[in-house]
Amino acid sequence: MLLPKITTFFNRSxxxxxxxxxxxxxxxxxxxxxxxxxxRDLITSQSDYSxxxxxxxxxxxxxxxxxxxxxxxxxxxxxxxxxGYHEAxxxxxxxxxxxxxxSTFTVASALKACARIGDGNGGIMIHGQVYKYGFCGDVYVExxxxxxxxxxxxxxxxxxxxxxxxxxxxxxxxxxxxxxxxSGDFATAEVVFSGVPNKDxxxxxxxxxxxSRTGDMEKALKLFDEMPERNLISWxxxxxGYIECGKLDLARKFYDSMLQRNTISCITMIGxxxxxxxxxxxxxxxxxxDRMDHLLYNAMIxxxxxxxxxxxxxxxxxxxxxxxxxxxxxxxxxxxxISACSQLGDLTFGSWIHEHYMNQTGxxxxxxxxxxxxxxxxxxxxxxxxxxxxxxxxxxxxxAYTAMILGCGINxxxxxxxKLFDEMxxxxxxxxxxxxxxxLTALSHVGMVEESYHRFNSMKRxxxxxxxxxxxxxxxxxxxxxxxxxxxxxxxxxxxxPDAGVWGALLLACSTHNDVELGEIxxxxxxxxxxxxxxxxxxxxNIYSSVGRxxxxxxxxxxxxxxxxxxxxxxxxxxxxxx
DNA sequence: CTAGGGTTAG
Numbered sequence: 001m002l003l004p005k006i007t008t009f010f011n012r013s014x015x016x017x018x019x020x021x022x023x024x025x026x027x028x029x030x031x032x033x034x035x036x037x038x039x040r041d042l043i044t045s046q047s048d049y050s051x052x053x054x055x056x057x058x059x060x061x062x063x064x065x066x067x068x069x070x071x072x073x074x075x076x077x078x079x080x081x082x083x084g085y086h087e088a089x090x091x092x093x094x095x096x097x098x099x100x101x102x103s104t105f106t107v108a109s110a111l112k113a114c115a116r117i118g119d120g121n122g123g124i125m126i127h128g129q130v131y132k133y134g135f136c137g138d139v140y141v142e143x144x145x146x147x148x149x150x151x152x153x154x155x156x157x158x159x160x161x162x163x164x165x166x167x168x169x170x171x172x173x174x175x176x177x178x179x180x181x182x183s184g185d186f187a188t189a190e191v192v193f194s195g196v197p198n199k200d201x202x203x204x205x206x207x208x209x210x211x212s213r214t215g216d217m218e219k220a221l222k223l224f225d226e227m228p229e230r231n232l233i234s235w236x237x238x239x240x241g242y243i244e245c246g247k248l249d250l251a252r253k254f255y256d257s258m259l260q261r262n263t264i265s266c267i268t269m270i271g272x273x274x275x276x277x278x279x280x281x282x283x284x285x286x287x288x289x290d291r292m293d294h295l296l297y298n299a300m301i302x303x304x305x306x307x308x309x310x311x312x313x314x315x316x317x318x319x320x321x322x323x324x325x326x327x328x329x330x331x332x333x334x335x336x337x338i339s340a341c342s343q344l345g346d347l348t349f350g351s352w353i354h355e356h357y358m359n360q361t362g363x364x365x366x367x368x369x370x371x372x373x374x375x376x377x378x379x380x381x382x383x384x385x386x387x388x389x390x391x392x393x394x395x396x397x398x399x400a401y402t403a404m405i406l407g408c409g410i411n412x413x414x415x416x417x418x419k420l421f422d423e424m425x426x427x428x429x430x431x432x433x434x435x436x437x438x439x440l441t442a443l444s445h446v447g448m449v450e451e452s453y454h455r456f457n458s459m460k461r462x463x464x465x466x467x468x469x470x471x472x473x474x475x476x477x478x479x480x481x482x483x484x485x486x487x488x489x490x491x492x493x494x495x496x497x498p499d500a501g502v503w504g505a506l507l508l509a510c511s512t513h514n515d516v517e518l519g520e521i522x523x524x525x526x527x528x529x530x531x532x533x534x535x536x537x538x539x540x541x542n543i544y545s546s547v548g549r550x551x552x553x554x555x556x557x558x559x560x561x562x563x564x565x566x567x568x569x570x571x572x573x574x575x576x577x578x579x
Numbered sequence: 580c581t582a583g584g585g586t587t588a589g
Contacts, residue, residue: 069585073580075580094580104580108580108581108582109582112580112581139581140581141581142580142581143581143582144580144581146581147581147582169581170581170582171581171582172581172582173582173583174581174582174583175582177582179582197585200582201583202583203582203583204583205582205583206583208583208585209583231583231584233583233584233586234582234583234584235584236585237583237584239584240584240585262584262585263585264584264585264586265584265585266585267585268584268585268586268587268588271586295585295586295588298585298586299585299586300586302586302587305586305588330587331587332586332587333587333589334587335584335587336586336587336588338588339587339588339589357587366587367588368587368588369587369588370588371589372587372588372589373586373588374588374589375588375589397588397589398589399588399589400588402589403588403589404589405589406589407589432589434589435586435589436588437589442582444585457580480580495586
């Protein structure tokens with residue numbers, strides 16, 4: 001007779017905490033079949049999305065028998081809404097296993113989850129079940145199916161499903177437009193767009209952002225002006241389009257002329273400033289914002305981290321946790337903060353986040369975070385920890401491999417670095433410019449000149465054009481082996497202007513091999529390219545000393561000293577040398 | 580219930 005009493009508690013908008021207590025009680029009483037009601041209430045409760053609810057939902061779903069179909073469907077929709085597409089899909093699979101028949105809502109949610117994950121197999125499987133359950137005539141289900149295929153880029157099948165629909169709504173049309181735009185078929189997208197019976201603001205927005213993504217701002221602007229109705233998304237699409245093609249001032253003009261903005265308008269703008277290194281404007285915008293949230297903090301912290309200002313990044317992270325601010329970080333925050341730690345070589349703080357903070361806050365690990373940690377541990381010498389994390393990756397992508405290759409390189413495991421590189425290319429993951437920087441850095445620590453040449457030359461095969469950084473690594477490798485003339489020739493063969501890094505590498509090599517003639521040439525270029533750095537002068541002075549040219553060394557050191565006191569504009573150190 | 584915007588790791 002306990003049962004009716006308990007059920008009266010439900011549907012009364014209990015708080016998450018109260019529901020939690022109720023759940024405990026139910027379990028103690030052995031009334032597990034009521035768990036579904038708890039889930040439903042958790043979902044429909046007025047409380048905002050919070051990590052505790054989501055965490056709690058996961059617990060219920062993983063530890064107990066599945067509830068009824070409607071509750072499971074509600075949970076799936078809840079997960080979809082908050083990005084838990086994998087959970088939603090798992091739930092669907094669980095539903096299937098326990099022999100429960102899904103409703104059209106269930107199937108539509110599951111399809112949405114597949115579309116967002118990009119799970120083609122899952123989508124096709126459910127497509128089959130749509131026929132089995134006789135859901136073919138349902139607009140929502142069929143629209144969701146179109147969504148699966150457009151997101152996969154399979155416009156042929158999408159078109160087929162769309163064609164066979166007995167009834168279409170504006171969402172079905174919009175999905176098709178979006179699909180064509182994403183596959184780069186603007187002509188067909190235009191045709192479909194003009195054929196939509198009742199265009200809504202989404203149809204227009206899809207077109208605008210389709211063009212703005214590719215940087216065709218003329219077309220985007222034309223559509224934007226023609227739109228009968230605009231919303232925040234239309235404006236934000238214009239802002240990000242202008243940022244994409246480097247027109248920060250125009251982006252800002254749009255931003256300023258918005259009557260109301262949201263967080264995304266602001267973080268788009270901050271991201272734009274971040275990309276072009278304008279930390280000051282980014283910070284100004286950030287500080288002027290009145291409604292703070294974790295996205296804004298993430299954007300600003302990322303701006304600092306990306307622009308080599310790890311200290312400021314950590315400071316802002318600290319500010320975010322202060323009780324008067326009290327904004328909860330998420331995975332992205334932590335990934336960025338860990339990257340700042342590894343720039344600073346701060347293993348203590350970084351591993352504290354890994355070992356304690358994540359447990360405290362219930363933030364779970366993902367591959368982005370793992371990769372950031374791999375980089376941190378590897379750069380701080382804990383290569384074993386890095387390896388452990390590397391093996392735990394769900395899927396190893398080019399970024400993870402690059403971090404590991406570089407990590408092996410700086411920890412004296414060059415052979416493993418090469419092995420990892422080959423393993424990566426064999427599994428059809430394409431290396432990029434950063435990967436080669438990592439590999440060449442690894443090789444520069446040992447005298448493997450031929451191996452380095454081989455790898456350097458192989459860049460072409462991947463369609464990669466070496467940057468000055470790659471050349472300077474090669475110069476360093478040749479220089480270490482004492483092949484200075486060869487290094488000099490490589491520099492002369494560069495298709496672009498060598499930078500100070502390249503000449504600096506040669507100068508350093510000359511100083512270890514006491515080569516005056518080439519050293520002077522290298523130093524001359526360094527002075528021209530980076531007149532305010534005194535390090536080059538010291539290197540050349542060392543070369544002079546090593547061959548007994550004490551007078552030259554003395555004169556050079558003196559002028560370095562003077563330069564530290566009085567800055568002479570336009571004066572090259574070579575002028576002093578050639579006196 | 581379906582569609583549309585931004586941010587994270589080398």
